Amino acid sequence: MRILAPIIVLGLGVGAAIGAEFEVRQSEKAFLPERLSVSKGSRVRFANDEKFVHHAFVDSPQFAADTGDIPPGEARDIVFAKTGAFIVRCAIHPQMKMTVEVSEE
Numbered sequence: 001m002r003i004l005a006p007i008i009v010l011g012l013g014v015g016a017a018i019g020a021e022f023e024v025r026q027s028e029k030a031f032l033p034e035r036l037s038v039s040k041g042s043r044v045r046f047a048n049d050e051k052f053v054h055h056a057f058v059d060s061p062q063f064a065a066d067t068g069d070i071p072p073g074e075a076r077d078i079v080f081a082k083t084g085a086f087i088v089r090c091a092i093h094p095q096m097k098m099t100v101e102v103s104e105e
């Protein structure tokens, strides 16, 4: 028999996968990890570890999404509904960049 225990997201480490949920940290004006592979429909949480606002977005011809401002200590999600490789940027810090690769489920 398989026992399903409750899973706590924090403490599993950078980029840890929980079902179709992933977490990206925003720390020292960088996204961690810099590259993440997920399946289509996955929810990626962007957590702000800093004392100032971040604002993650994707703007590609195939897929666009925007978290809006993410206040310090808070998180916002993006659901990646299309396959492809998408660059995530921060609207406030142009040097911040990561890639999310989305494959078929």
Ligand SMILES: [Cu+2]
Pocket: 029, 053, 054, 055, 090, 091, 092, 093, 096
């Ligand atoms: Cu930022």
